Amino acid sequence: MLGAAAGVAGAVGGTVFAGREPGRDALPWEDVRLLTEVLERVRQEYVEPVDDQRLLENAARGMVTNLDPHSQFLDADEYEEMRISTSGNYSGVGIEVNLRDGRVLVVAPIEGTPADAAGIRSGDVIVSIDDEAVSGDNVTDAVTRLRGRPGTTVRLTVSRAGEPALLTFDLVRSNVQVHSVRSRVLEPGIAYLRISQFSETTGADLGTAMGELRRQPGGAPVRGLVIDLRNNPGGVLDAAIEVSDDFLDSGTIVTASGRGPDATFRHEARPGDVVDGAPIVVLVNGGSASASEIVAGALQDNHRATIVGSRTFGKGSVQTVMPLSRGRAIKLTTSRYFTPSGDSINGEGITPDVVLEDVPAGGADAADAALKRAVDLLRAGSLLQSRAR
Secondary structure (H helix, E strand, O other): OHHHHHHHHHHHHHHHHHHOOOOOOOOOHHHHHHHHHHHHHHHHHOOOOOOHHHHHHHHHHHHHHOOOOOOEEEOHHHHHHHHHHHOOEEEEOOEEEEEEOOEEEEEEEOOOOHHHHHOOOOOOEEEEEOOEEOOOOOHHHHHHHHOOOOOOEEEEEEEOOOOOOOEEEEEEOEEEEOOOEEEEEEEOOEEEEEEOOEOOOHHHHHHHHHHHHHOOOOOOOOOEEEEEOOOOOOEOHHHHHHHHHHOOOOOEEEEEEEOOOOOOEEEEOOOOOOOOOOOEEEEEOOOOOOHHHHHHHHHHHOOOEEEEEOOOOOOOEEEEEEEOHHHOEEEEEEEEEEOOOOOOOOOOOOOOOEEOOOOOOOOOOOOOHHHHHHHHHHHHOOOOOOOOO
8 A cells, every 4th residue: 555655756746846946836745754654653553443535534634624624535435425415305304514613514404405404503513423423523434424314313512602401403304405596575565585595406596486476466576676695604615606697687796716627616606687787685694604705795886775773794715626536526615706896705704685583494484684674664765875985
């Protein structure tokens, strides 16, 4: 194994020196030697024999995971699960997690899933899964342990701000079929769209939802729209761009900067607004992350919508999934994205135009104070313009 590793290192080294000045961007050979020394010590002296493949995969996992909270090494099973989850159909409890300050944090439960029904909340910190402590340096492991066959039970223990004791939830895994867009008419002329996450089907789901709104009895045109992105943990970048474009006639949607040739890009809106310029209010909260923030930022900075709620999560980076051999992959942070005004929201989030405290998940019912405020703004016809920043 070590001979093969050295051979690969030598081949790469020759390539590096052939294309660059000597001493510039060369592989750190002393550090490469350190890796092989550690591998050999573990193989020879660890208390139990360890499979070579496991050792090398663990080394790769540590290399990628320690770059930032969002980069991950994915073995074949994890890669397959990730592809299934972005398709909008998988088996698990329906929870989006992230790593922050060394803790596995719930970004949001996905609406209509076991986690949502049990009362898991955005901001909960996962302490243990099946009474086994969760490692704060491996969010992939936590995701893997939450997945499983439908009908099986997983015990989730969380800490929650304001709660003196830990909370325990016994969740029954199920087939999570995420219909990412729901719609309803709130009153004649005022419509409601709930986007629970951004998957590969979200663009088509939005088209279906808008068609249903137009076929409502009476067929009143949409003269005001509420887009609910509360507790939407994000998802597929292209879906966020497509949704933003649906409500913009022109203007920048998002820009990104990175090192690779495809990591720096700018997306511009194409002509065509599915609600023909009707005023829009977008609802957000601390569980609105990533792709949700792209949509909110695009509509805010282009003065297309008034943002109502509380400050969003603050994930301003783009991850690219890169397939490897034997069905494995790495999910690597390749870009930092910026709102049309040039702001990075990473760690900062988006500040709403109308700030409300303690904004819960979207329920679209009479007790929903944020939704009521949105409807009042649409009725008044005097929406605040998103501020230029």
